[in-house]
Amino acid sequence: MPPLSRQSIGEVLSRVAERLSRDWSDAAPPVDLLIVGGAGGLLAGYLPPGRTTQDCDVMVWSPADARATDLWRQLDEIARSVADEFDLPPDWLNRGAGVFEHRLLPGWTERRIVLIEHGPVRFSSPSRVDYLALKLFAGRDVDLDDVLTMRITRDEAAFVRRTLESWDANHFAAHTVAGTLERLEAVVLAQEETPS
Incomplete structure (x- = not known):
């Protein structure tokens, strides 16, 4: 598997957003996903374009209720399908960074940068700080x-x-x-x- 570049990260996450927005119930709340790690830094332009990563670390911050479990299930299914399409490992989209969710600085939601938006689905990056x-x-x-x-x-x-x-x-x-x-x-x- 080739490493993920800024361009390929944008392509695969756009595909995920497109499919998730199609599958996500119209009655459900918007989906806000925070991309962190190397993928978030590359996509936001914080890291040099030559830098690559092996995966995309994601945190779900909306919906934050019981529907988050359904969202993860759908997201996992879509990510596996996209992995086949783009020749990525099945775990290329992971939520291991979720352990750092409580370490986001106060006010981060107002400072975040929306990178990809498709229907009710948004992928954002933390602000630079x-x-x-x-x-x-x-x-x-x-x-x-x-x-x-x-x-x-x-x-x-x-x-x-x-x-x-x-x-x-x-x-x-x-x-x-x-x-x-x-x-x-x-x-x-x-x-x-x-x-x-």
């Missing part, structure tokens, strides 16, 4: 490399820092916030040492 924050939370080498490639601005770093420092122990364990803040400071320092 929210995407950077998710990458810092994840903290893997590939995530931190992406943050360095994106060159976080002073304003973005200050926004992420302020937001994280305002979270209390009920929102996150102190070590999770502290670790993310440490990664943020390390990235800012690395950028200062290697100007663009």
